[in-house]
Amino acid sequence: MTLPIRLMHEGAIATLLIDNPPRRNAMSRAMWRAVPGLVAEVIADPAIALLRVAGAGGHFCGGADIAEFGDAYGSPDAIAHSNRLIREAIEAVAACPKPTIATIRGACVGGGVALALACDLRLAADDARFAVTPVRLGLTYSHADTRRLVLAVGANRAKEMLFSARAVAAEEAARIGLVDRLWEGAVFEEEAARYLDGVAATSRPALRGVKAMVDAIAAGAATETPELAALFEDPFAGADFQEGYRAFLEKRPARFTAP
Known part of the structure; x- marks a missing residue:
């Protein structure tokens, strides 16, 4: 079975592509499970200078696939297993010794924000929007994910985002430090590619x-x-x-x- 997540190579840049557009690139348990192995391939390949994380179509990542929640969180063992898969995927990206750069369009929600925060840099189009929504499900963001959010935007802004679970537009995300570079959607792919090429050439x-x-x-x-x-x-x-x-x-x- 081919998973809707894969590694693509273009010169010195590898792209971890989340390819599940019908579900706004939501991540199934099988997709989370695949991430550490794909990151390990990047680490082991001397031809690769950096890892880009991106979503296919118009969105980055809608977080964990809520359609699986009945099975994924139906028992204590299932909860522990599902949370471990997500944690190991995000930590694999965070621990990659090579630069990791997220390129973000459209929705970046929940676990998608955690995945983006695990990257060293976040480049966004002006159509990107970010939301950290665990309170809407009666949940709390993990320690590691909350720590990265606090380091990016500060404690008060992190609390505001987590308390309200509101959508943060790209311009605000850039202003508060959640996004490192921002371009208009019409030129985003070209500008992001130029930026990535410049980093990979060093x-x-x-x-x-x-x-x-x-x-x-x-x-x-x-x-x-x-x-x-x-x-x-x-x-x-x-x-x-x-x-x-x-x-x-x-x-x-x-x-x-x-x-």
């Missing part, structure tokens, strides 16, 4: 180092550890630095080759 070891450094600081690393010092110092002896500064001196684009 040094892959440097990208991984930047991500590790920022993530460590965000997690509370207030002082430099030997590991963080090495992230800064080691690249000076690397092939990409040699190529990078020669390209700068020669006024040409760098051709990075390190995996």
Whole structure:
């Protein structure tokens, strides 16, 4: 059986495509289950510089598929199993050592917001709208998902979004920090592709180092550890630095080759 979620490759960019348009790209349990393996493929492939997460058609992701809720949450064992599948999928994206970038159109709801927040960056079209709606189901957002929302928008705005479960338009999402770059819908695909290509053209070891450094600081690393010092110092002896500064001196684009 072919699942409506798959990995696509285009040059140095892999796209985790949620392809369930009839249900606004809602995620079934089988789809959540597939995510860690697909992310592992990205990590293992040295040809891939970054992972894009996107939805097919006009929407990003409508969250967990509510049509499955009767079975998925019908017993304590089913609840634990379903929540574990979703948690493992989101954490696999969050733990990817390569940059992860969500490109968002249309609906981004519930678990879809959690998936987008697990990415390093969120690029959105002006038709995107975001809603975190667990209170409407008598539920609370998980600790990990709530923490990422708080880090993105601040505690008070996170509470307001969670209390009201309202739809947040793209322009507001960009203003409060939920979205990192925003473009008009007519040019979104072109502009997002240009942005992704620009990131993918840089040094892959440097990208991984930047991500590790920022993530460590965000997690509370207030002082430099030997590991963080090495992230800064080691690249000076690397092939990409040699190529990078020669390209700068020669006024040409760098051709990075390190995996």
